[in-house]
Amino acid sequence: MSYNIALFDFPIPNDFEKVCEYFEKYEDEDIQELSPSMLRFYQEISHLYPCLCELPDDEIDDSVWCDGPLINNFMTKIPVIGFVYSKVDEALPVVIKLANKKGISVLDWQQGTVFNAKQ
Template sequence: MSYSLVFTRLEIPADDELALRWVKNKFQAHYDDERAPHSIFQRLHDALVDRFPCLSTLPEHERDDAVWVDGPLINNFSHDLAIVAFHFTRVEDVMPFVVETALKVGCTVFDLQGMNVYRPKHDSRN
């Protein structure tokens, strides 16, 4: 079982309920987007895999203990949206770091399972 978080660098509705609907409507565009990840997402990705190595970089015998459910993790990052999934058993130690790191680089974080929206304190999107 996994837990997923979605990130965007784009402006979103101020109301959380509208923002959650907004992001759900962006999924298909995310999967169709062939552009390279935005530099904000590249920084986020690099910080995440620095702390929790990408599944695709781990030796076979360490993959069962990996945080991420798939890899290469960078494949989950498009130009405007990113989606990461980690094992549910690791939520307590992974989620706070992921949310904090995303906010630091200027991303909004959507927790669709918890129905929460975490916004950066200042708009540093590019």
């Protein structure tokens, strides 16, 4: 099991249920390239928390990510990224803050919350 969040680089409402509907509508829509804001976010977050695939074998268990390559999770209209449960308290607040700073909103299913970026 992992702790998953969805990332939106387009305006979404503050209502959790409505955002879940947006996700269901677009979840299978692949993209060819990342938007500028999503690319900047990916670059910064993967610098802070490197992809599993970039870590030496003896550091993989220390990763915050539950899967890799991390970039593959971003090649859809609404990326979903997953954390290892033991790293959620450390990494989730950092990821949400950085996403919002980059204009990216976050849907957190476990908390039933939308962390909306200022658009």
